[in-house]
Amino acid sequence: MSGEEFVPLSLTPMLIGVFAAVACALPGNFLLLRRQALIGDAISHVVLPGIVVAFLLTGMIAAWPMMLGAAGAALVAVVLIEAIRRLGRIEPGAAMGVVFTTMFAFGVLLLEQSDTSAVHLDVEHALYGNLESLIWLDATGWRSLLDPQALRYLPVELPRMALTLAGVCLFIALFWRALKISTFDEGFARTMGIRTNLLGLGLVITAAVAAVAAFDAVGSIIVIAMFICPAASARMMTNRLEAQIGWSVGFAVLAAVLGYVLAGYGPLWLGGQDAVSTAGMIATVSGGVLAVTAKCGPCRSRAGAPAGV
Amino acid sequence: MLLDALTLQLGYNATLVAIGAALLGTAAGITGTFLFLRKRALVSDAVSHATLPGVCIAFLLMALAGGDGRNLAGLLLGSAVSAGIGLWCMNWLTRNTRLAEDAAIGAVLSVFFGFGIVLLTVIQTLGVGRQAGLEGFLLGSTAGMLYSDALVIAAGGAVTLLLVLLTRRPMTLVAFDPEYAAARGLPVDRIDLLMMGLVMAVTVVGLKIVGLILIVALLIIPAVTARFWSERSDRVVLLAGLFGGIAAYIGAALSASAPNLPTGPIIVLVSFALFALSLLLAPNRGVLAAMLRHMRFQRRVHLRQGLLALAQGQAIYESLTLRLLRRAGLLRADGVATAKGRARAAKALRDERRWEVVRGDVTQEAAAALYDGLRDIETVLTVDQIQEIDRRIDGPREVLS
DSSP states (O other): OOHHHHIIIIIHHHHHHHHHHHHHHHHHHHHHHTTOTTHHHHHHHHHHHHHHHHHHHHOSOOHHHHHHHHHHHHHHHHHHHHHHHHHHTOOHHHHHHHHHHHHHHHHHHHHHHSOOTTTTOOHHHHHHOOGGGOOOTTOOSGGGGGOHHHHTTSOTHHHHHHHHHHHHHHHHHHTHHHHHHHHHOHHHHHHTTOOHHHHHHHHHHHHHHHHHHHHHHHOHHHHHHHHHHHHHHHHHHOSOHHHHHHHHHHHHHHHHHHHHHHHHHHHHHTTOSSOOOHHHHHHHHHHHHHHHHHHHOTTOSOTTOOTTO | OHHHHHTTOSOHHHHHHHHHHHHHHHHHHHHHHHHHHTTOTTHHHHHHHTHHHHHHHHHHHHHHTTSOSOOHHHHHHHHHHHHHHHHHHHHHHHHHSSOOHHHHHHHHHHHHHHHHHHHHHHHHHHTOSOOTTTTHHHHOOOTTOOHHHHHHHHHHHHHHHHHHHHHHHHHHHHHHOHHHHHHTTOOHHHHHHHHHHHHHHHHHHHHHHHHHHHHHHHHHHHHHHHHTTOSSHHHHHHHHHHHHHHHHHHHHHHHHHSTTOOHHHHHHHHHHHHHHHHHHHOTTTSHHHHHHHHHHHHHHHHHHHHHHHHHTTOOOOOHHHHHHHHHTTSBOTTSOBOHHHHHHHHHHHHHHHHHHHHHHOGGGHHHHTTOOSSSOGGGTSOHHHHHHHHHHTTOOOOOOO
16 A cells, blocks of 8 residues: 555554553553453443533533543542442442443433534444544655644644553653562562552553543543453463563554554455444454463463363 | 333333333342352453344344344344353453453453444444444333333343242352352352353343443442342342342333433432442441441440549540540539549449459450450459459449549
8 A cells, every 4th residue: 555545544543543552551461460450441431421521511522621531530430449349348349340330321321411412422432432533634645754734733642642652651661660569469569668559549540541541542442452451462471571561562553453454454355345443343353362372372371270270 | 200100100111111120120130149249240241241242243144134133032142142152251261371350351341342343333334234223232222112122021030030049049159158169069160150141141131221331230239239238148139139120110210201311321320329328328337337336436435434534533634535424424514523423433443453353364364355445344254253353352442533
């Protein structure tokens, strides 16, 4: 395919997909090891009421109020889960189930009650995003990447997602040692003077920021899939955290690119005319990667556990 | 209007939906309790999301075969098959790989749902059949519910309830102590499978009313709510069924009573309201009860410490202690102990002495372990034993004040 076609139509959605996937996969590694993998699932559900409330308050579809609303909702959810877990002495999984379903239901109700038919805001959009529509019409070819005039009209999601990814990387790089120690041995980390509670909250907030930013661009399906699948696949490949993170980034990029290509061109190869949902396809590809690694990854079984148990 | 809806006076469709929802809520509450007690509540999330590809494939097959494509029984069959495959994948991942259950849940949930959405877009672009309403399975849609749909739901709910009734004892045993159940010779794997099968059945039946994203709430919230009210598993199961049924019935009635109130979300919100009330007001495990317990304990500590201070002639400055002593008529407004106060103080001090003897005596170790500074010694030792102790310490002393 020529650059004239590829750059305006495919480059930006692909890059946004890759950035979103990596930004979710990185904290996903730690969440997976800490057995908090479903936090991503919970966050992506509670983001909906946050966005709807932000829309109702400001009356417009704008990026920043929505991001703030979503982040606020994520924070409310974390606080509520913790409060219900402690006050009611309920196991965390069930507390999470209570909170995220209720907040999601509240979001759907608000959507139905308010007049949002005029704007592009509905549950389907929240679920699978609109990655396909984030095109860069001002580009004419590869040379546009150096053309400041065309660069000004780049979809805003691209720099925002890149910024989010940079923030996530920065958090993990800054707290690398503390995160690693507290993930594997929380008691030891505490004796070393690491504030494990704060660090855990920081990790959840980082994950929430990544989820909210990715959600805006690509919908919540990718967010859940990318929090878990690349990290889980990477876990089958290695026993070292550094290598696991490397593998997970690789898998995330693979899923994003392959998913985009399959969704955009797969139906054409099969004789169809229209593309299918990119977000769904990226999640499907990441599941395929997980299936392969779970079947033949070198470190797939529990160390020391007998086969079949 | 709401009263009309609650008494089923709002027309055919509303009545159908309300009864169907109540049945579904009861079945979901009862089934969900076992899941909750087994600490696997979120498995239902994976199961429900895994139904989407099956719905789409069933629709495609039926549409391509020349049918309507929207036959509810066919769609539910498809969803059951794909939920079963999802369940099998999840079990396989947790058993044969190093992944923990939560990661397996998340992986199955997102991948199956993603694949389902790909299929949804395929259906949209193919333009076969009348696909309008297929998205209704995401969030439930009760507007066009038919009598046959209601029959499918009622039959599914009834079968689920019957199965639970037959297998409640082994399921309870496995939920509380799988190792013991295995040692007793129960097939734990198969009972777990049955539990998941029931969850799957409820999910599939509930797709039409509450949709696949929110059916999780019907499985989890009533069980958690019921747990507040009882410590006995059989009562928790019954209460969960009751709460689920009530929430679903009220929710369905509410949503029929005004426009723009989607049934599924309203049912979930009503369940949550019941949950919040229980969290606050439940007799033993509720927040209010815990606060009252704490306050009562605080008062006893203050009163006891105040009495000991009185007995030893120490001045009391703590305002709560002073207030409690005055209210009990043990202390006059000017801070001087009344006759009753002096008597109680002397008794408190003497009890403390008695406890000292008990705690210093190795043979009384069991009784001494009960000492917490508040317990009345009469509730621990017999009259004879107390007299024996009193002989060793020299009787009650007069309090100087």
